[in-house]
Every structure is written in structure tokens, then in C-alpha cells.
Amino acid sequence: MSKILEKSLKDAHKEGKLTMGTKQVLNSVKNSKLIVLSQSVGKETVEQIESDAKKEKIPLVNFQGTSVALGKLCGLQFRISTISFTSIDDANIKSILKDTEAEEKND
Secondary structure: OOHHHHHHHHHHHHHOOEEEOHHHHHHOHHHOOEEEEOOOOOHHHHHHHHHHHHHHOOOEEEOOOOHHHHHHHOOOOOOOOEEEEOOOOHHHHHHHHHHHHHHHHHO
């Protein structure tokens, strides 16, 4: 798992710069800078989020883990299937996307 993503998630959570939960993310796609989807998200929901994100030109990261693992990355004791960053700098977005692409190639 990308160390940059892990650090960004923890920092953004502390600063309140995350939207968590599938419904909340769907309602706030326009305000998102980056969306992270766990493997626990249903196919129809993934397609809906992907199409909304594409319209708004928002990058997506497919987290290679469950909603439980994604919740733990944020330091939370509950499952989170979808997260969007409402504030994150472009350099971090590029680094996260680069890291996750490299991980997907290695799988």
C-alpha cells in the first residue's frame, strides 16, 4: 500500500478534509480532488462513481483492500468503502496515482 496515500489519509482525516461513505462521496463528487474506492464497493456503485468522477475530471484510486483495511488506514475502528479528499495538493495526487499504478502492475 502506498505510504503517501496512507499519510495523506491520516493527515486529511485529522484536518477534516475527507468525505467518507459512498452516499456522501456521490453527493459531493464536485467538491472532490481525489476519490479512493475499496474493493468492497458494489459494481453498480463503482460505475456510478467512475462516471461522475470522469465528468468532473477527478482521479480515482482503486484501493487494493477491503473497506475494513481502508478504515484502519484512516485510524478508524469501522469500515469505510469510499473516501474523497476535499483538499489535497496536486503533488500528492500525482504521487498517489503513480504509486497505485506501480502497485497494480506488480499484482
